[in-house]
Amino acid sequence: xxxxxxxxxxxxxxxxxxxxxxxxxxxxxxxxxxxxxxxxxxxxxxxxxxxxxxxxxxxxxxxxxxxxxxxxxxxxxxxxxxxxxxxxxxxxxxxxxxxxxxxxxxxxxxxxxxxxxxxxxxxxxxxxxxxxxxxxxxxxxxxxxxxxxxxxxxxxxxxxxxxxxxxxxxxxxxxxxxxxxxxxxxxxxxxxxxxxxxxxxxxxxxxxxxxxxxxxxxxxxxxxxxxxxxxxxxxxxxxxxxxxxxxxxxxxxxxxxxxxxxxxxxxxxxxxxxxxxxxxxxxxxxxxxxxxxxxxxxxxxxxxxxxxxxxxxxxxxxxxxxxxxxxxxxxxxxxxxxxxxxxxxxxxxxxxxxxxxxxxxxxxxxxxxxxxxxxxxxxxxxxxxxxxxxxxxxxxxxxxxxxxxxxxxxxxxxxxxx
Ligand SMILES: *Cc1c(COP(=O)(O)O)cnc(C)c1O
Numbered sequence: 001x002x003x004x005x006x007x008x009x010x011x012x013x014x015x016x017x018x019x020x021x022x023x024x025x026x027x028x029x030x031x032x033x034x035x036x037x038x039x040x041x042x043x044x045x046x047x048x049x050x051x052x053x054x055x056x057x058x059x060x061x062x063x064x065x066x067x068x069x070x071x072x073x074x075x076x077x078x079x080x081x082x083x084x085x086x087x088x089x090x091x092x093x094x095x096x097x098x099x100x101x102x103x104x105x106x107x108x109x110x111x112x113x114x115x116x117x118x119x120x121x122x123x124x125x126x127x128x129x130x131x132x133x134x135x136x137x138x139x140x141x142x143x144x145x146x147x148x149x150x151x152x153x154x155x156x157x158x159x160x161x162x163x164x165x166x167x168x169x170x171x172x173x174x175x176x177x178x179x180x181x182x183x184x185x186x187x188x189x190x191x192x193x194x195x196x197x198x199x200x201x202x203x204x205x206x207x208x209x210x211x212x213x214x215x216x217x218x219x220x221x222x223x224x225x226x227x228x229x230x231x232x233x234x235x236x237x238x239x240x241x242x243x244x245x246x247x248x249x250x251x252x253x254x255x256x257x258x259x260x261x262x263x264x265x266x267x268x269x270x271x272x273x274x275x276x277x278x279x280x281x282x283x284x285x286x287x288x289x290x291x292x293x294x295x296x297x298x299x300x301x302x303x304x305x306x307x308x309x310x311x312x313x314x315x316x317x318x319x320x321x322x323x324x325x326x327x328x329x330x331x332x333x334x335x336x337x338x339x340x341x342x343x344x345x346x347x348x349x350x351x352x353x354x355x356x357x358x359x360x361x362x363x364x365x366x367x368x369x370x371x372x373x374x375x376x377x378x379x380x381x382x383x384x385x386x387x388x389x390x391x392x393x394x395x396x397x398x399x400x401x402x403x404x405x406x407x408x409x410x411x412x413x414x415x416x417x418x
Contacts, residue, residue: 002033002036002281002282003033003035003036004033004284004364004366006327009326009327010325010326011323011324011325011326011364013031013033013284013390013395014033014034014035014390014391014392014393015390015392015393016390016393016394016395018031018284018286018325018362018364019325019326019362020395021286021388021390021395022286022288022325022362025386025388025397025401026386026401027286027287027288027304027305027362027385028285028286028287028288028303028304028305028309028385029285029286029385029386029387029388029401030283030284030285030286030368030369030372030373030385030386030387030388031283031284031285031286031387031388031389031390031395032062032064032067032279032282032283032369032387032388032389032390032398033282033283033390034070034389034390034391034392035391035392036281036282037067037070037071037278037279037282038074040274040277040278040279040281040282041055041071041074041076041278043251043252043253044252044272044274044278046252046253047251047252047253047255047256047257048252048256048260048270048272050256050260051260051263051264051270052268052269052270053269053270053271053272054077054098054120054269054270054271054272055076055077055271055272055273055274056076056077056078056079056098056099056100056235056271056272056273057071057076057077057078057079057273057274057275057278058078058079058238058273058274058275058276059078059079059080059081059085059088059089059275060080060081060085060275060371060374061275061276061278061279061280061369061370061371061374062275062279062283062369062370062371062372062373062374063085063088063374064373064387064398064399065088065091065092065398066389066396066398066399067279067389067398068088068089068091068092068093068094069092069093071092071094072092072093072094072095073093076094076098077094077095077098077099077100077120077271078094078098078099078100079099079100079102079238079273079275080099080100080101080102081101081102081103082103082110083107083109083110083113083114086099086101086110086113086114086117086119090117096117096118096119096120097118097119097120098120099114099117099119099120100119100120100121100122100123100147100197100235100271100273101114101119101121101122101123102123102125102149102197102199103123103125104125104126104129104170104171106122106129106132106133108132108136111132111133111136111144112136112139112140115136115137115140115142115144116140116142118142119145120145120233121145121146121147121194121195121233122144122145122146122147123146123147123148123149123195123197123235124146124147124148124149124173124185125149125171125172125173126173127173127181127184130146130148130181130184130185130188130191133146133190133191134188134189134190134191135190137190137191138189138190142190143190143191143192144190144191144192145192145194145195146185146191146192146193146194146195147193147194147195147196147197147233147235148172148173148178148181148182148185148193148195148196148197149171149172149173149197149198149199150172150173150175150178150196150197150198150216150217150220151165151166151167151169151171151172151173151174151175151198152165152175152198152200152212152213152216152217153165153166153167153174153175153216154166154200154209154212154213154216155209156200156201156204156209156239157204157205157206157209158201158202158203158204158205158239158241159203159316159317159318161315161316162201162202162203162316163200163201164199164200164201164202165198165199165200165201165213171199172197172198172199175216175220178220179220179223179224179227182224182227182229183227183229186229193229193231194231194232194233195231195232195233195234195235195271196217196220196221196224196231196233196234196235197235197237197271198213198214198217198235198236198237199235199237199238199239199273200213200237200239201239202238202239202241202275202276203239203241203242203276204239204240204241204249205241205247205248205249205250206249206250207250207254207255207258207259210236210239210255210258210259211258211259211262214236214259214262214263215262217234217236218234218262218263218266221234221266231268232267232268232269233268233269233270233271234263234266234268234269234270234271235270235271235272235273236259236270236271236272236273237272237273238272238273238274238275238276238277239274239276240252240255240274240276240277241276241277242276242277242280242281242367242370243281243367244318244319244320244321244366244367245319245321249277252274252277275370276370276371278370279369279370280367280369280370280371281366281367281369282369283367283368283369283370283372283373284364284365284366284367284368284369285305285309285310285364285365285368285372285385286325286362286363286364286365287303287304287305287309287348287362287363287365288303288304288360288361288362288363289301289302289303289357289358289359289360289361289362289363290302290303290304290340290359291359292356292357292358292359298335298336299333299334299335299336300335300336300337300338301335301336301337301338301354301357301363302338302339302340303337303338303339303340303348303363304339304340305339305348305365305385306339306340306341306346306379306380306382307339307341307343307345307346307347307379308339308341308376308377308378308379308380308382308384309339309372309373309376309382309384309385310348310365310368310372310375310376311375311376311377312371312372312375313347313348313349314343314345314346314347315375319349320348320349320365320366320367320368321365321366321367322337322348322349322352322354322363322364322365322366323363323364323366324354324355324357324361324362324363324364325361325362325363325364326361326362327355328355329355330355330356330357331355331356332353332354332355332356333353333354333355333356334351334352334353335351335352335354336349336350336351336352337349337352337354337363340380340382341379341380341382342380348365373385373387373399378402378407381407383401383402383403383404383406383407384401384402385401386399386400386401387399
């Protein structure tokens, strides 16, 4: 559910006409709905209210500091995957004791930075990393709190690039090895084992894989107890899918109904790490039509947003609904909606049925709030888009459009050798 809808023949973000925003800030532009964000967070809070829990929002889905600040105000924690994300989360006011740190390649600097800020825990992905964390914790005279990220070997039936809990995946510790690694971790002087973590993938549209994965994790949890390994946190990861087209993913309540029976009678807090399901449908990308181009067998709508702004169609073959900001009930054509980038992979949609719009009109790419701006780049030296947050009848800029100067800000002409 979201708050982007047509009123009086034009698209609104909450109570603001999208046209009003683009007149002020131009395109391409990301527009987020405050009300939608709040609604999604409440849905999680309500769904899991029976069990002690922390929602650690997955920062990588959308890391704008205004959005993180809103989540901090709502008491959320953060699931981070880099030092940069830790910096953002702290700057936004997220409490360090609600921050969990995942990722297979944490660097020494990142580990030290996290230790010094007393984050809740590291989700450890290998034995080598465990050794490294122990070593750095010793150096900075801290005890590192860790969970082991366990790979339960479950197929979440999603795009192969976003499946993370299969045997062949680079993520986590194979479940057969977990007990052994827990014992090793327990014996380490500067490590305190406090949790168990899994995250099997993203855009999951069925609770079945969650139930299977959690069942495996819970058997491990029970086994650990026998070895006097006390686990205070069970982290079930993120990954709940959203509707891009006609998917009917479970909502947080369905997820909770499926999982809570497995978690009842387990001591310890539950951690959930949703990303996409909170921000995905809370954002749109608005783009202007620059040209119509017809070739012998194709229609192209050439727009001012490219794969540098939204790479999901190119990277995963993802589908996003694309709607005119002001629909006019004209005949429909079949068109490829493509960006200005010099790559044939630069498209937002292929063979899409859409009304025949003209240059100067605008399109809204729906469900673009997750892995949209966060994955954007400056490829083709394109300044990154502006971002705006709408709340009721008000809207504010939360990231200004980059300028040409921003593009070369960190570059140096080395006069001594040129
Ligand atoms: C990416 C990620 C998430 C969030 O996934 P979504 O599909 O956006 O909910 C949660 N946990 C970990 C460890 C991740 O890497």
